[in-house]
Amino acid sequence: MEDNVLLQVSHLRTQFETKEGIIPAVDDISFTVERGQVLGIVGESGCGKSVTSMSILKLIEKYNGRILAGSSVKLEGRELLGLSEAEMCNIRGREIAMIFQDPMTSLNPVFTIERQMVETIVRHKKIGRKAAHSTAVEWLAKVGIPEPEKRIKEYPHQLSGGMRQRVIIAIALSCDPKLLIADEPTTALDVTIQAQILDLLRKLKDEVNAAIILITHDMGVVAEMADHILVMYAGRALEYGTKQQIFRNPRHPYTKGLLASIPRMDRQEERLFSIEGNVPNLLKPVEGCVFRERCGYAREACGSCRPELLSLPDESRVSCLLYEKEAKESAHE
Template sequence: MNNILEVKDLNISFHTYAGEVQAIRGVNFELKKGETLAIVGESGSGKSVTTKSIMRLLPKSNSEIKQGSQILFDGKNLAELSDKAMEKIRGKDISMIFQDPMTSLNPTMKIGKQIAEPLIKHQNFSKAQAKQRALELLELVGLPNPEIRINQYPHQFSGGQRQRIVIAVALACNPKVLIADEPTTALDVTIQAQILDLMKDLQNKIDTSIIFITHDLGVVASVADRVAVMYGGKIVEVGTVDEIFYNSQHPYTWGLISSMPSIDTEDDELFVIPGSPPDLLNPPKGDAFAARNRYAMAIDQSEEPPMFKVSNTHYAATWLLHPDAPEIDPPEAVQRRRKQFPGNVTKGEK
C-alpha cells in the first residue's frame, strides 16, 4: 500500500514558565492508504500532541514544531504551511473527531447547519445541496429520523448520538485522513462498541485512512491494522496488531498488555506499571522507560536504544533486542500471548 501520510523526525516543544518541555522527540511513522493506525500509550505520552500537530491545532502562543520536522501529505510538508494553506486542508482532506462530542459541537447551532458548513466552505455546495448531503450523512452514521433531527440542537441528543453527529461532520467532505482522538472514552461500553463498528463500516464505504488514538488496548484489537506504542514523547514499538499483541518486545508494551484484565486473570489485583512518566522538562539521558523498567540494564541509564528490527513490519526501541542482551522471561500475560503467536520470537537487528 502507498503511504498517504509520513511523519519524519517530528520534534515539538512547549515553552512554559518552568522551561522548555520537549513533548515530542524524534517521532517517525507512516499511514498507508485505507489502513487504521492506532497510537497507544499512557496519558501524557504525546499521542494527542502528535496528531494535533498534523492538523496544526497546537496553540501558537507557546508551542513550537522544531525545524527539520516533516509532516508529508499530498506532496506538502504540513509543518511549514501557512495558516491560510492549512485552512484548505483542515476539514477537507484531513478531519478530526475529538474525545468529547459536546465540546466539539456548537450548542447554539442546529446540527444540520454544522454538518453543512464544511460542505459549503470546501465543496462550494449550495445551501440546498448541503442540506441534502447532511441528511444523507445522518442516515449514513445511523441516526434515526434525520429529516426531523437535522433541525435540532446538540443538547437534544444523547452522548452516543452526538458522537455520531461529530463523525458525520468529520466525514462530510470525504477526507483522505481521519484522526480519531479517543472518540469513545466518554461513552458507555455498549455505545462504544456501536461507534467502533460504525467507524469500521464507514472506512470500508469511503476508503479513508484512520489514525486512532487511545489508551485502551482492547479498543485497538478491534479497530487497528497496525499499532504504534508511544512513551515519553517517542514511539518505542510499532508493528501489526498481531505482532504487538502476541509478540511484543518492549517492556513498556509488556506493561500495557499485563495491565489488561482478562478471563485468565487469577490475581485479585490488576498489574500496574510502577512509577510515573518522565519529566520532559529534563528528558532522561538513556532509555526514558528505564526508571520504571524492572528489566533495565546499565546501558539503559546512559544510552538511548535505537529501533531494532524484529520483522519487516515490526520494530522496537529496547536494548533487550541487542544480540548481546541476556535472555529474559517477560511477564506471564506476555508469555501466554506469545504461545499463541504463529511467527518465531527472535532477537532483532539494528
C-alpha cells in the same frame, strides 16, 4: 508500496515553552499511514498522543507550542509543515478530518446540527446549501441517527452523548477526508455505546476508503480496530508494528506491561496488573531510555544513551537495548 502511503510523519518534534521550562511533548516520532488502514496510537496519559495529532494539523501554535526544524509531515508527498495558515485551512476538515478528544469542543452549542453540518459541507465541498443539506441528512442516516430530517433541526444538547458522537463522525466524514484522526473517540461513552461507535467507524472507513489514526489509551480498542500500532511513552516511540506483531509478540517491556493490564472477560483476576511507577517528568531531560525507571530489565547501559528505534527482522521496530543483537543480525542479512 510507496503509492499506498498516505501520510508520512518523520522525526516530528514538538515542544512547549512554559514558565517551568521546556516540555518536549513529542520527541522524534516517525510513522506512516497507508490508504484505507488504521494506525492505532497508544500510551498512558501525557505521552504525547494528542500533541502528535495536533502537530499533524498544525494546531500547535495556538497553544504556544512549537514544531522543531527537521520535523516533517507529508500528506500524499506534500509537506504540510511549510504551508501557510490559509493553506492549512483547506487541508483541515477537507483532506484530514479530526475528532477531538474533548467532545465539548467539537459541536457548537448555540447552533443547530443542520447549521453546523451544512456550513462545513458548503465550505469544503464547494456545493450549494440545498445539496449540502441532502448530504448532511444522508450522513446522519449513515451514522445511524433515526429520523435524520427531524434530528438535524436540533441543538447538540438535545442529543445523547452517543448520538452527539455520531453527529461528530458524520461531520468528519461528510467531506470525504482522506484521513480521519480520531482522538479517544469513545472514551466519554459507556461501554455498549463505545462498541457501537467503533463498529460504525470500521464500517464507514471501508465505505469511504479513508485511513484512520485512532488515538486511545485502551489496548482493547486497538485490538479491535488497528492494522498497525505505535506505542508512545513520554513523547517517544517505543514500539511500532502490525497489530499481530504487537499482540502476539510484543518486544518492548512497556508494551508487554500495557498488554498485561488489559482486563479480560474470560479471567477473574483479583487485581489487574498495572505497571509500577509513574511517567517521567518531561521538564527534566532524560539521558537514556525514558522507560528505564519502571523497567524490570533495565541495566546500566540504559541510563547512558537513548536507544534508537531498531528495525527487527520482521520489520517491526523497537526502541530497547535488549534487541540490539537481533537488529544487527537482521541488518547484516
